[in-house]
Every structure is written in structure tokens, then in C-alpha cells.
Amino acid sequence: MDLGGERVRERRLARSGRAAHDDERRCWNPVHAARSIIDLSPFGHIDLRVADLDTAFAFYETLLPALGFTATHHGVAWKVWASPEGEYVALTESSGHVANENRIAFRLASNDEVDRLAAVARDAGAVGLSGPKPMPYGPGYYAAYFDDPSGNRLELYVRPG
Numbered sequence: 001m002d003l004g005g006e007r008v009r010e011r012r013l014a015r016s017g018r019a020a021h022d023d024e025r026r027c028w029n030p031v032h033a034a035r036s037i038i039d040l041s042p043f044g045h046i047d048l049r050v051a052d053l054d055t056a057f058a059f060y061e062t063l064l065p066a067l068g069f070t071a072t073h074h075g076v077a078w079k080v081w082a083s084p085e086g087e088y089v090a091l092t093e094s095s096g097h098v099a100n101e102n103r104i105a106f107r108l109a110s111n112d113e114v115d116r117l118a119a120v121a122r123d124a125g126a127v128g129l130s131g132p133k134p135m136p137y138g139p140g141y142y143a144a145y146f147d148d149p150s151g152n153r154l155e156l157y158v159r160p161g
Contacts, residue, residue, distance in 0.1 A: 043087055
């Protein structure tokens with residue numbers, strides 16, 4: 001693995017006259033250093049509010065690992081699932097949570113993956129599952145829509161090309 005990104009970062013810090021703190025070093029991700037900026041997804045993380053953390057935890061503990069968020073970093077107030085690349089989804093309880101019209105969509109590789117993960121979501125307690133079905137948003141767009149137990153809207157989809 002090329003660790004050149006870390007050496008460049010350390011040289012920049014040295015030129016700036018400040019030392020890297022241990023927590024800054026831990027945040028550096030060698031996976032990202034090995035990819036070009038063009039290959040990076042702009043997605044970093046989602047901090048999602050839910051009405052009841054225990055109920056939401058049971059739902060997301062089934063769904064998120066199936067979506068590839070397999071590393072967990074759970075505390076008392078926050079439950080976090082991360083991908084191997086470092087993106088993550090974090091849940092926390094908000095007593096005044098009210099679901100709105102926003103939707104979080106997860107892009108998948110194939111119709112079969114949409115079908116499989118829609119079944120996972122259904123079995124985990126998804127509310128109002130619609131699809132999977134072809135959608136008129138472009139050739140090959142195929143999706144399933146549902147709500148989590150707090151009413152947050154989610155989508156699983158594939159869009160070829």
C-alpha cells in the first residue's frame with residue numbers, strides 16, 4: 001500500500017510549524033490516499049435522528065451490515081456503522097424527532113441486489129415498502145422505497161451506466 005499520502009501530510013505539517021496530534025494521525029485513511037480524487041465519492045457520513053434509539057437500532061443492525069456498513073462503533077448516545085472505506089451512518093435519539101420529506105438513497109450494483117436488500121429491509125421491519133420495481137427516472141432505474149421505524153424515508157436503487 002502506498003503511504004505517500006501520509007508522508008506528504010507530515011511534510012505539510014512540518015512546514016506549517018505545527019505538530020500533528022495523535023488524533024489527527026488516526027484520522028488519516030490509507031485507503032483514500034491510494035485513490036485519486038476523481039475516484040472518491042463525495043459521501044462521508046450521515047448523522048440520522050430517530051425517535052427511539054432501541055427500535056431504530058434493531059432495524060439498522062440488520063439493514064446496514066447488509067449494505068456493507070460492517071464495522072461498528074457504538075456508544076451510549078450514538079450507534080455507528082462504517083464501511084471499509086470509512087463512510088458511516090450514525091444514529092442518535094432525538095425526543096422531538098419528526099420525519100420529513102428527505103430521503104436517503106443507497107445505490108446498488110444490480111436489480112438482484114435491490115431485490116435482496118428490499119427483503120432484508122422488509123424482514124427488519126421496514127414500513128410502507130414499495131417495490132422493488134422499475135421507475136421512470138431513466139433507462140434501467142429500479143428501486144424499492146420504505147421508511148425506517150421513525151418514519152425516515154429510504155431508497156435502494158440501481159441505475160445502470
